[in-house]
Amino acid sequence: MSNQEKLSIAGSGIMGHSIALTAAWAGINVKVWGTDNADIERAKTGVEAKLQALVGYEVFDEAEKERIKNAISFTDSLEECVSDATFVIEAVPENLELKQNFFKQLDEMCAEDTILASNTSGLSATEIAKLTNKPERALITHFWLPAHLMPLVEVVRGEHTSDETIERALTLIKAMNKKPVLVKKDVLGQVGNCLQYAIFREAQYIVDNDIASMEDVDAAIRYSLGRRFGVTGPFMTMDMGGLNTNASITSYLFEDLSDRKEVFPAMKDLVDNGNYGPKTGKGYYDWTPEFTAQMEQEREDELIKWLKKDMKEANK
Numbered sequence: 001m002s003n004q005e006k007l008s009i010a011g012s013g014i015m016g017h018s019i020a021l022t023a024a025w026a027g028i029n030v031k032v033w034g035t036d037n038a039d040i041e042r043a044k045t046g047v048e049a050k051l052q053a054l055v056g057y058e059v060f061d062e063a064e065k066e067r068i069k070n071a072i073s074f075t076d077s078l079e080e081c082v083s084d085a086t087f088v089i090e091a092v093p094e095n096l097e098l099k100q101n102f103f104k105q106l107d108e109m110c111a112e113d114t115i116l117a118s119n120t121s122g123l124s125a126t127e128i129a130k131l132t133n134k135p136e137r138a139l140i141t142h143f144w145l146p147a148h149l150m151p152l153v154e155v156v157r158g159e160h161t162s163d164e165t166i167e168r169a170l171t172l173i174k175a176m177n178k179k180p181v182l183v184k185k186d187v188l189g190q191v192g193n194c195l196q197y198a199i200f201r202e203a204q205y206i207v208d209n210d211i212a213s214m215e216d217v218d219a220a221i222r223y224s225l226g227r228r229f230g231v232t233g234p235f236m237t238m239d240m241g242g243l244n245t246n247a248s249i250t251s252y253l254f255e256d257l258s259d260r261k262e263v264f265p266a267m268k269d270l271v272d273n274g275n276y277g278p279k280t281g282k283g284y285y286d287w288t289p290e291f292t293a294q295m296e297q298e299r300e301d302e303l304i305k306w307l308k309k310d311m312k313e314a315n316k
């Protein structure tokens with residue numbers, strides 16, 4: 001699908017630089033704003049490392065890597081980055097007040113029909129656009145980490161978002177070779193995180209009640225749902241299993257599932273003691289540098305297999 005938008009990304013952190021890479025890879029020239037030189041240099045290093053890894057996986061060659069790099073330009077002037085854009089994706093820190101003020105700035109700097117999209121993980125689209133004069137041109141486009149490898153982008157409609165804004169966002173996301181889903185209502189957690197946290201709540205409930213160990217819960221997901229969900233979502237899975245059987249299971253099982261509203265004690269203990277996962281060396285698991293590198297590699301290998309499959313299907 002050919003792209004008509006002039007794209008800028010405001011914010012060059014973990015998400016900003018990988019969204020930019022995604023756009024450039026799809027043939028879209030993109031401008032990226034970073035707060036200062038150090039921020040921009042980190043983003044450039046991130047782009048280089050990801051591109052090099054993709055060359056290593058033989059997804060593309062050195063010439064394509066250079067083309068992609070040259071399609072991304074960086075600046076520390078927000079005005080320069082967004083003033084001639086028709087579509088801006090904001091990827092600044094996850095803080096409502098900061099995003100509201102940032103959107104107000106973008107609203108003043110951008111042309112009237114420029115679309116302002118937030119990459120927020122879970123804040124409200126309506127609230128983020130509250131200080132702008134044209135909330136109909138604001139929405140959420142939520143890329144998943146790592147943005148250059150995960151196909152899903154949730155396109156979330158705010159209370160005032162116009163149909164045209166939604167259509168233009170869907171067109172751009174498809175042109176970036178991503179798989180958009182439309183979230184029709186401005187709900188916290190959108191779709192993906194609501195599903196993820198429903199599973200995570202149940203996983204913790206099972207361990208908390210000593211029904212299975214944490215390692216076995218992780219294994220149960222990896223070797224059953226994880227495999228199948230790559231092909232069939234929950235509705236199709238239920239259809240294929242037979243709805244009569246699955247309605248019967250629902251009738252006795254729903255009652256027993258967790259409806260807990262607070263953080264589970266084990267997680268609270270870990271967080272209260274500063275154990276956040278790989279970044280502190282301990283979370284539910286012990287994260288030595290070797291184990292962290294191993295798991296990152298395994299996950300990347302798997303995502304690359306899917307990426308190659310998606311690319312093959314797209315070229316059919």
Ligand SMILES: NC(=O)c1ccc[n+]([C@@H]2O[C@H](COP(=O)([O-])OP(=O)(O)OC[C@H]3O[C@@H](n4cnc5c(N)ncnc54)[C@H](O)[C@@H]3O)[C@@H](O)[C@H]2O)c1
Pocket residue numbers: 010011012013014015016033034035039090091092093094095098102119120121122143144145
């Ligand atoms: N990291 C993830 O797993 C992930 C996944 C999906 C969505 N998101 C969302 O994407 C957005 C960006 O997250 P990230 O992980 O890239 O963050 P990050 O901290 O890596 O990068 C944020 C970038 O914003 C800019 N910035 C920093 N301080 C700023 C300030 N005070 N005012 C304006 N700009 C500032 C800088 O360019 C910085 O690199 C957040 O809304 C986050 O919730 C993150």
